[in-house]
Amino acid sequence: MKGNDVTNNDNGTATGNGNGNGVKRSSNPLSGSMDRMRDWWAGAPQWQRWGVYVALIVGALILPAPWIGAFMSPDNDWTTVLFFPIGVYMLMAIGLNVVVGMAGLLDLGFVAFYAIGAYSLAYFGTEYGWNFWATLVIGVAITAVSGVILGAPTLRLRGDYLAIVTLGFGEIVRITANNTDEIGGARGITNVPHPPDMFGQKFLFDPAPYYYLMVATIVLAIIFSRRLEISRVGRSWAAIREDEDAAELMGVPTFKFKLLAFAVGAIIGGLAGTVWAGQANFVAPNSFPFILSATILVAVVLGGSGNLPGVMVGAFLIAWLPERFREVQDYRILFFGAVLVLLMALRPEGLLPSRRRRAELAEGTGGMGSMGAEVAGPTSDPDMEVSK
């Protein structure tokens, strides 16, 4: 039963113009309208697509306008909120989506890469006085290497072991930063350099230039991860996610590609850290708790892991709702926890899933195989039992 729906739809996901052959239409109204939108998008000519891209970018540029902010964030400066947490969470979610959504590897220590990116800017900027852009390149290189260093010994592990080891890695990075006096110990590093002036914009206390920098970074990250997704690399990731053994047998060098997924995710996470540190001016170990990794994971899963617009919507909601509704801010994590449990029980594919991901999850695999003592209940697919 494996793969009859899923493999038929292969070119659908790969090129974005399939119309979902053989994938059951969801009865859910949200998914139904999403399907119609996707069909339109698949058939839309080039100029219409560019029209949408331009509209989205223009929308992002006028987003900090005060009249929008008056509704979206009455308590805090809207542009600041747009930069952090909204922009940072979105960028991190795009990075984590490469690891969790595309390659199907559960990473619970994603905050480590964010921390490494932030600390590289802080360290090289304050110790050696390097310029923001130079440190950005170095920081990205360091996070990519750290992704490989974490991945090399651990990616041979099965999915759930990997989750715990990455969680451990996140904690190791935080505790090490806390215990190492060369990088400020528990007090952290202050006076992190801001980016230099650009296009006549000064990067100081006004959040607007940082917001535009963040938009540019997010656009780059989207293009980067989307191009990867529809390339041979992305197809290999999908194959690994669906069935690692089968992928290996078909000649996909799974270890290499999993390592690459970690490195790419790390790069985007590190980028988020560097850009954030450039604005925050201050980094300390306390800014990188496990709960941040979990929050970004919630964003990815809630939005629909594997689907870029989905994870961005997820990240936006996760970042914006607690800011908008201050009274619930304390209950934020309680709420996230309940959302995760409910989502997994009711709609494991998230709010805006990719069709392929939905098909995989309906099939009952989607990553790591099923639980041990799984007994087909009345609701499960009858051919589950045949294939076991």
Added chain:
Amino acid sequence: MLDDLSSQFLPSTVGGLAAGAIYALIALGYTMVYGVLRLINFAHSEIFMIGAFASLFVLITMGISAPLTGIALVGMLLLMMIVSMAAAGGAAVVLEQVAYKPLRKKGASRLAALISAIGASLFLQELFALIVIPEVFDTPGRNTVPVPRIADRDVLFSIGNANIRTDHVIVIVAALAMMIVLDQVVNRSRMGRGIRATAQDPEAAVLMGVNIDNVVRLTFLLGGAMAGVAGMLYAFEYENLIFNVGFILGVKAFTAAVLGGIGNIRGALVGGFALGLIENWGAIFLGSEWKDVTAFVVLVIVLMFRPTGILGESLQRARA
């Protein structure tokens, strides 16, 4: 350095054994659930936390403020243990019903189950931080809650320069006793046979008339009860609790389970003591602020070189 080693070796061994006994008890829950469901019960650390707070609740309701002795002490310890086991075991069964059973029935992926577990873990932590600790224990939710001392820490005897105190003996003896009981239940009783059968081959077990739902419930109940005992011993030994006390302990106990061979009940015992000793001995050289890092590094090294752990996997067949 060598002076440090010789003067601190025996005391840290004692500390390591006491910590290891608690790790081992928590590890049992991870290992049993993993054996039966092939699932890392990420929320198990919160079951432990519930057990620890249940003990504190007993102490507060009974109005204990001064250390007890003799029969009163033994009775109080037993009462704490029973209440903690009931609270944690019950919580574990509810957790299974809410967070895992719907997924099992749908045949969902293990990834989904793990994410659900993380959600349940965050939910329980925050529930304590926001509601239970402020309401019941009258402390700001994210502060540490002190546990009154119930037994004087008399030195019973010394080995070399290591003083063995009453509390060390109580922790280690209680943990060992509980582990022997659990081992006997799983290996001797009819219910235990059901657990082992399910771990070996769930489908064959169903065909042979094992009620899987009951087995899973029993597994969570037993694992939760062990975590409850661990929580009670932790509260007794370390005398400080906080809403996220389970997080680091949970990861360490999971490390212990993997170190001993996940799915293997005796392995959890070996792994727990081994991890307790390794991190306490490591602290002599590196300083105690690196203790938590040691545990994670051990986990990575074990998974790299011997993923089946010291004793291998026995509750289940070897994985293909």
